[in-house]
Amino acid sequence: MPPISFTYLLKRLLRGEHWQRLHVKAAIWATLLLVLVLLLGSWIIVPVETSAPRATITSFPVALWWSVETATTVGYGDLYPVTPWGRVIASVVMLAGISVFSIVTASLATWFVSSAVHRMRRLALAVEHAGREGRTEVADELRAMHERFDRLERLASRPDGGGGGPGGGDGGSGPGEG
Numbered sequence: 176m177p178p179i180s181f182t183y184l185l186k187r188l189l190r191g192e193h194w195q196r197l198h199v200k201a202a203i204w205a206t207l208l209l210v211l212v213l214l215l216g217s218w219i220i221v222p223v224e225t226s227a228p229r230a231t232i233t234s235f236p237v238a239l240w241w242s243v244e245t246a247t248t249v250g251y252g253d254l255y256p257v258t259p260w261g262r263v264i265a266s267v268v269m270l271a272g273i274s275v276f277s278i279v280t281a282s283l284a285t286w287f288v289s290s291a292v293h294r295m296r297r298l299a300l301a302v303e304h305a306g307r308e309g310r311t312e313v314a315d316e317l318r319a320m321h322e323r324f325d326r327l328e329r330l331a332s333r334p335d336g337g338g339g340g341p342g343g344g345d346g347g348s349g350p351g352e353g
Contacts, residue, residue, distance in 0.1 A: 246272025
């Protein structure tokens with residue numbers, strides 16, 4: 176029995192078929208890159224902004240919150256860089272956030288479209304299969320009708336008037352005879 180741990184489960188999950196697709200890999204790597212940019216941006220901006228007058232980003236926890244709201248383009252306005260280098264860092268964090276959210280959105284759209292295409296293919300195969308079965312059933316029914324018609328023609332073309340059946344001139348006693 177394999178050990179149950181977070182890393183084991185994560186490896187097992189990432190080795191699955193869905194996680195091997197390019198759009199999923201791109202979204203995962205972009206998200207990891209964003210986390211790295213957020214952490215590095217938070218770490219770098221604190222010393223750049225701390226000594227500036229009117230600085231609002233003065234500690235790592237505050238900088239981390241600032242980088243999250245900047246990357247998500249929320250920007251409440253309570254935290255903002257005041258130095259030129261701080262604004263450069265903010266631009267990098269914003270571009271990374273916008274890029275990653277775009278990649279993740281495109282990945283989700285690809286997933287929705289591919290699942291819809293998969294469902295449509297299954298539906299098309301089912302319709303094609305039903306059509307083949309329907310044609311086979313119709314052909315069988317038509318063949319049976321032709322056989323019945325041929326049998327009726329043979330019976331009707333007999334010289335005794337198609338006899339053998341009720342009222343067919345078989346000489347038996349019918350109703351009223353006696």
